[in-house]
Amino acid sequence: MVVLAEPRQVVAPGELLAEGDHLLGENSYKIGNQIYSACVGLLEVDGNRVSVVPLKGGYIPHVGDIVGGRVMDIGLSGWTVDILAPYVAMLPASETEGPRGPRRRDLSEMFDVGDMVMAQVLSFDRTRDPLLTAKGPGLGKVSSGRVIQIQAAKIPRLIGRKGSMISMLKRETGCQISVGQNGIVLVWGRSPEGERVAVEAIYMIEREAHTRGLTDRIREMIAKSPRMEEEVAKQAP
Amino acid sequence: MQNKHPEKLLDEKGLRVDGRRLDQLRPVRLEVGTLDKANGSAYIEQGKNKILAAVYGPREAHPKHIALPDRAVIRCRYHMAPFSVDERKSPAPSRRELELSKVIRESLEPTVLTDLYPRTTIDLFVEILQSDGGSRCAGITAASLALADAGIPMRELVAACAVGKVQGQLALDLSDIEDKQGEADLPVAYMPNSNLVTLLQMDGILTLPEFEKGLNMAIEACKTLHTMQREALKNKYSQIREVAEEKEEPEVIA
Amino acid sequence: MSATPQLPPVAKLEQKTVVDLIAKGNRIDERGHDSYRPITIQTGVIEKANGSAQIFLGKTRVLVGIKVETGEPFPDTPEEGVLTVNAELVPLAHPSFEPGPPDENAIELARVIDRGIRESKAIDLKALCLQKGKKVQVVYVDVYVLDHDGNLIDAGSMAALAALANAKIGKYEIKGDEVIVKPDRRPLPINNYPVSVTFGKVDRNIIVDPSLEEEQVMNARLTVTIEKSGSICAMQKGGLSGFTTEELRKIVHIAVERAAENRAKILAAAKI
Numbered sequence: 169m170v171v172l173a174e175p176r177q178v179v180a181p182g183e184l185l186a187e188g189d190h191l192l193g194e195n196s197y198k199i200g201n202q203i204y205s206a207c208v209g210l211l212e213v214d215g216n217r218v219s220v221v222p223l224k225g226g227y228i229p230h231v232g233d234i235v236g237g238r239v240m241d242i243g244l245s246g247w248t249v250d251i252l253a254p255y256v257a258m259l260p261a262s263e264t265e266g267p268r269g270p271r272r273r274d275l276s277e278m279f280d281v282g283d284m285v286m287a288q289v290l291s292f293d294r295t296r297d298p299l300l301t302a303k304g305p306g307l308g309k310v311s312s313g314r315v316i317q318i319q320a321a322k323i324p325r326l327i328g329r330k331g332s333m334i335s336m337l338k339r340e341t342g343c344q345i346s347v348g349q350n351g352i353v354l355v356w357g358r359s360p361e362g363e364r365v366a367v368e369a370i371y372m373i374e375r376e377a378h379t380r381g382l383t384d385r386i387r388e389m390i391a392k393s394p395r396m397e398e399e400v401a402k403q404a405p
Numbered sequence: 406m407q408n409k410h411p412e413k414l415l416d417e418k419g420l421r422v423d424g425r426r427l428d429q430l431r432p433v434r435l436e437v438g439t440l441d442k443a444n445g446s447a448y449i450e451q452g453k454n455k456i457l458a459a460v461y462g463p464r465e466a467h468p469k470h471i472a473l474p475d476r477a478v479i480r481c482r483y484h485m486a487p488f489s490v491d492e493r494k495s496p497a498p499s500r501r502e503l504e505l506s507k508v509i510r511e512s513l514e515p516t517v518l519t520d521l522y523p524r525t526t527i528d529l530f531v532e533i534l535q536s537d538g539g540s541r542c543a544g545i546t547a548a549s550l551a552l553a554d555a556g557i558p559m560r561e562l563v564a565a566c567a568v569g570k571v572q573g574q575l576a577l578d579l580s581d582i583e584d585k586q587g588e589a590d591l592p593v594a595y596m597p598n599s600n601l602v603t604l605l606q607m608d609g610i611l612t613l614p615e616f617e618k619g620l621n622m623a624i625e626a627c628k629t630l631h632t633m634q635r636e637a638l639k640n641k642y643s644q645i646r647e648v649a650e651e652k653e654e655p656e657v658i659a
Numbered sequence: 660m661s662a663t664p665q666l667p668p669v670a671k672l673e674q675k676t677v678v679d680l681i682a683k684g685n686r687i688d689e690r691g692h693d694s695y696r697p698i699t700i701q702t703g704v705i706e707k708a709n710g711s712a713q714i715f716l717g718k719t720r721v722l723v724g725i726k727v728e729t730g731e732p733f734p735d736t737p738e739e740g741v742l743t744v745n746a747e748l749v750p751l752a753h754p755s756f757e758p759g760p761p762d763e764n765a766i767e768l769a770r771v772i773d774r775g776i777r778e779s780k781a782i783d784l785k786a787l788c789l790q791k792g793k794k795v796q797v798v799y800v801d802v803y804v805l806d807h808d809g810n811l812i813d814a815g816s817m818a819a820l821a822a823l824a825n826a827k828i829g830k831y832e833i834k835g836d837e838v839i840v841k842p843d844r845r846p847l848p849i850n851n852y853p854v855s856v857t858f859g860k861v862d863r864n865i866i867v868d869p870s871l872e873e874e875q876v877m878n879a880r881l882t883v884t885i886e887k888s889g890s891i892c893a894m895q896k897g898g899l900s901g902f903t904t905e906e907l908r909k910i911v912h913i914a915v916e917r918a919a920e921n922r923a924k925i926l927a928a929a930k931i
Contacts, residue, residue, distance in 0.1 A: 178638075178639045178642045178643065179639075180553065180562065180634075180635045180638045180639060181516075181553050181558070181559045181560065181561050181562055182559075182560060182561020182562055182596075182597070182598050182635075183635065184598075195558060197518075197560065199598070199599075204560070204561070204598065206518060206558040206559060206560065207553070207556055207557070207558050207559070208553050208554070208556065208638055208642075222556050223556070223642060224445070224554065224555065224556035225555070225556025225557070225558075226444065226462075226463060226464075226555075226556065228521075228522075238670055254462070254463040254464045254465050254522060254524075254525035255465065255524070255525070256465060280671075282670060282671040283671060283672075284670070284671070284672045294475075294523050295474070295523075310672060311672075312672075313672075314676055315670075315672045315673050315676075321556060375645060376645060376646075378642055378645070378646065379645065379646045379650050380650055381650060440720070440751065440752075440805065440806050441718045441720075441806050441808065442752060442753050442754065442806055442807060442808070443751055443806075446751070453706065453707070455704075455705065457751065457805065458751075459751035461751075461754050464754070482750065482758050484749075484758075486722075486724060486747075486801065486803055487724065487726065487745065487799065487801040488705055488707070488708040488711065488724025488725070488726050488799075488801050489705070489707065489724075490707065491707060492726075492728065493726035493728060493799050493801075496745060496747055496761075496801070497760070498758075528750075530749070530750050530751040532749060532751060532803075532805075534705060534722065534803075535705045535706065535707050535708075536707075537707075
């Protein structure tokens with residue numbers, strides 16, 4: 169197989185990526201012997217597999233994803249949740265911790281319209297809307313902290329290879345950060361400055377996700393933040 | 406201000422009213438990601454045309470009954486601002502705008518991989534801020550960039566350009582005057598990889614040889630525009646990359 | 660018929676962040692309560708229009724085009740030209756904007772901008788008369804919202820003023836029944852420069868130039884339009900709550916200050 173575009177470079181839809189014997193990865197398609205890109209993204213070549221990592225795009229649910237969702241409506245047996253996908257999700261009452269058989273009044277006491285919940289996608293296919301569960305560690309109603317929203321396509325970069333970026337962020341800012349695959353990110357800081365810097369860092373990652381040396385630049389930005397220096401000094405023994 | 410009724414559309418040297426040769430495109434400027442709220446957007450200037458295209462989607466279908474079970478619905482609105490033409494145009498949609506909304510949508514349907522998003526809509530808005538002939542073609546060129554900018558998977562970008570006839574000669578990329586006073590107008594949209602013409606309209610009179618020659622002229626222009634579209638898309642990211650990586654220190658390989 | 664709007668599910672946690680910051684004297688974009696977002700105004704962007712201006716107010720983007728044509732005067736003002744302001748919430752500006760005729764928000768936007776221009780007599784309508792009772796100049800102001808991030812009224816009215824100040828019209832001559840326009844490039848007869856300043860009320864705090872996030876948490880809104888000598892020429896209250904007299908006194912004073920600053924920016928952009 170001959171790769172015709174440069175790996176990790178930005179490719180456009182319809183751009184010729186490779187020719188010859190190959191495996192088709194995500195966001196690419198073939199005509200005869202040739203593989204083309206189907207979106208704007210970064211070319212990735214993994215052995216024989218050619219794929220394009222999109223730089224932008226909405227969130228499409230996958231089973232097992234952790235997502236942040238906003239409760240839109242309360243039905244007879246559960247909640248309708250906006251998970252920032254082109255499909256509205258359902259969270260059945262049976263998929264929450266708590267006593268069985270809640271009535272409508274009790275449902276709104278659990279999650280009310282407008283509440284943010286962390287949930288996991290239980291099932292989703294082309295013919296039915298996503299089904300969620302709020303059972304499990306770290307899932308359920310979010311009552312405090314800062315909620316921000318970035319493009320879902322940038323979440324892998326926020327997490328980093330084997331979680332390297334997100335661990336560094338948590339450590340350097342002293343914040344708890346919960347990441348939803350759909351772009352919802354929750355930040356709780358021990359200090360308002362830590363929280364502010366964490367939020368700034370997350371937006372910076374979103375903007376510069378496709379560049380090199382990002383992890384170091386983020387670490388530098390956090391360390392240089394004026395009040396962070398005080399925070400670090402305060403925390404020193 | 407330009408003379409609205411020039412005596413001739415071609416001068417003795419065969420040059421057009423704006424000084425172009427018969428086979429010359431007007432100057433084109435493309436910008437990607439112009440708007441903040443839209444999922445994808447692009448802006449084109451082609452001659453005096455100024456056109457903004459934006460995409461929202463894929464998103465939930467509203468009302469639900471318009472959704473299709475196995476693919477996304479594409480909705481398109483071509484609309485001219487009241488101040489975009491010489492005589493102020495009422496903001497209410499005209500029959501021409503409704504027809505153009507349809508043909509523009511149909512020029513982009515072949516490229517969007519709609520079966521990846523069943524039961525959703527992809528909404529496309531083409532706003533003509535200033536119009537000077539060939540706005541539906543420039544609108545398609547911008548619209549396909551806006552779709553790509555939104556991250557919607559597609560086979561390839563679609564570019565469009567019109568060819569016309571002025572004083573018996575085939576001319577590329579007609580301006581408004583040439584369109585109004587010329588003898589034919591042939592707008593074409595084209596997908597280069599697939600070799601597919603996805604918009605084709607004609608009004609006026611063209612012989613068969615004129616049509617063939619004109620079509621080829623338009624397709625060549627579409628290929629040029631296609632290259633510019635690709636560059637504009639990639640430029641958006643390379644600018645951010647340059648600013649960011651300029652501060653980069655060499656990576657230490659442990 | 661106007662109905663209480665259906666609001667999308669209130670994003671409680673995000674709204675709490677916005678409200679808490681405001682209560683502490685801050686705002687989500689780190690401005691003061693009395694400050695505007697960055698303003699950029701470009702004029703002459705649409706050559707086919709008689710005048711035009713595009714404004715960026717923070718991320719809000721509005722384009723205004725001016726077209727001047729001839730028409731008939733209104734029967735009760737036979738010696739005056741006609742001013743008509745129209746606003747479009749263009750669907751590409753926000754996911755919730757739908758195609759269709761202007762809704763009550765677009766209409767209110769147009770009428771508030773119109774009021775500022777009309778009541779301050781910014782355009783000398785008498786100077787637009789060509790033939791008493793028969794032919795006058797009609798000034799169309801079309802406000803085109805391209806990107807909505809809050810405070811469309813101020814963005815629209817500032818761009819409208821810049822566009823009017825930038826507009827050039829030809830010289831009109833009457834020959835019998837015909838009107839001939841000579842391609843002169845004279846400015847519109849502008850005598851005043853009304854500037855609107857919009858405030859939001861969040862609990863007991865008053866903020867200037869609310870962004871979209873702030874509009875979604877505010878209880879009420881007040882627009883005050885100040886003409887060049889510092890008098891008020893238009894006002895409009897919106898929203899589900901109200902303002903105390905104390906708040907109103909404070910507001911009009913801030914309005915006069917902000918209006919003067921923004922007026923300078925508009926005139927600089929229109930090169931006056």
